[in-house]
Amino acid sequence: MTRPLILPAVLALATSVYGQCGSGTPDATVTGEDGSYAATVGSDEVYSGADYYAAITTALDxxxxxQRLxxxxxxxxGTGIISIDSGIIFEGCGTIDVEYNAGHGAIESLNTEGAQIPYLTLTGSPYFGMRFYGVTGLSLGEITMNLSDGLGIRFERDEAANADVLMDIISVTGAGSHAVETWNIDGLTINQVIARDVGECGLLLQxxxxxxxxxxxxxxVATGTGYATFRMANTNGLLPDGSYTTNVFVENVISRGGGRGIFCVSESGGVEIGNIDLADNGNNAILIENCYGVSILGGTVDGGGDVRLAARDEFENNRDISISLEVSGTSVVESPCGENISWDISGDAALNVC
Structure with a gap:
């Protein structure tokens, strides 16, 4: 299949449309400092006081x-929830500190169309930094989370599905769980996910x-766990017609240390990865387990755990896997033998493949 390009224009999200955070003439602003905040809508001051959360929610109302806040x-x-409605443009130019609120995101947009968050900086230990479901045309721009626990961005599993989601640069440090976790999205474009010192996955697609x-x-990322810098699980890439025709395209995966580098599991696939750069992963550098239609076109694996094809009995075995890599300082293993598996391995790797 001809590989579609990720066009720069597609990834020129609201960050470029609106310039720098807070530039121009926003429809509403929240200004001030600790203990003294003001919310303005148009030319009217709608809040003045010590409550930062009240200032934000009053401006949103x-x-x-x-319109843009x-x-x-x-x-x-604190434990407050900032809810972004359809068509609202929310810019977090300052740093928003948040606390744990079980089952909720500090920032949420639920069952909405066209919500935009061009800029956001979060600190603290939320349950979820951002939480979404039932969204169409959601646009996330430059999102930075410097957390002490929690999960960065979560699209819910058991709620309404999502479509046409755009993300520019998502940078998450210190999350106890995943940096970005998706469920139920048809049409997803991401520029970069940058995960540092994250407990579970960098990017988890489901x-x-x-x-x-x-x-x-x-x-x-994922030190001491079975998770990975990039993981696909729970029938990710399975199309409505039951096929795994390639529909998930990843330009680059870079992973240093932590747990696994790349992990495909539980009947996922339909994915092409252009280039990888993995080194010193503490678990498998790559594990492909019960996946279908997976291509890795090039790149390097340097040390760390092995590159492995494996299978569980409860799912059909691997099939239609093609891997072209330079692998050194570790091994390449295929067990059990899959169906239509193609290896093109250079480097000093020990090979145990079918």
């Missing part, structure tokens, strides 16, 4: 679809189809 001030919302991802870059 004062705007409608197509720029939160210039920094502060803490029941997600028609996806284009630029770079997944993980350092010390």
């Amino acid at each position: 004062g705007i409608s679809s197509g 720029s939160v210039i001030a920094s502060g803490s919302i 029941t997600t189809t028609n996806a284009q991802v630029g770079t997944v870059d993980g350092d010390n």
Whole structure:
């Protein structure tokens, strides 16, 4: 299949449309500093006081679809939830500190169309930093989370499905769980996911189809676990017609240390990875387990765990796998033998393949 390009224009999200965070004339702003905040909508001051969360929610209540709120001030919302409605443009120009609220995101957009978050910086230990479901045309721009626990971005499993989601640069440090976890998205475009010192996955795709991802870059991700810098699970890439025709395209996967580098499992596939750069992974550098239609076109594996094809009895065995890599300082293993498996391995790897 001809590989579609991730066009720069597609990834020129609201960050380029609106310039720098807070630039121009936002429809609403939150300004001030700890203990003294003001919310303005148009020319009217709608809140003045010490409550940062109240300032934000009051400003949001004062705007409608197509309008922009720029939160210039920094502060803490505690366990509060910032809800972004359809068509709202929410810019977090300051640093928003958040606390744990079980089952919820500090920032949520649920059952909406065309919500945009061009900029956001979060700190703290949320349950989820951002939580979504039932969204169409969601646009996330430059999202930075410097966390002390929690999960970065979560698209819910058991709620309404999502379509046409765009993400520019997602940078997550210190999450106890995943940096980005998706469920039920048809049409996903991501420029970069950058994960540092994250407890579980950098990018985890589940029941997600028609996806284009630029770079997944993980350092010390999933240490001591079975997770990976880039993981596909739970029939990811399975199309409605039951096929695994290639529909998930990933430009680059970079992984240093941590747990696994790349992990495909539980009847996932339909994926092409252009280039990988994996080194010193503490678990398998690559594990492909009960997956169908997986191509890795090139790149290197340097040390760490092995490159392995494996299978569980409860699912059909691997099939239609093609891997072209330079592998050194570790081994390449295929057990059991899959169906229509193609290996093109250079480097000093020990080979035990069918």
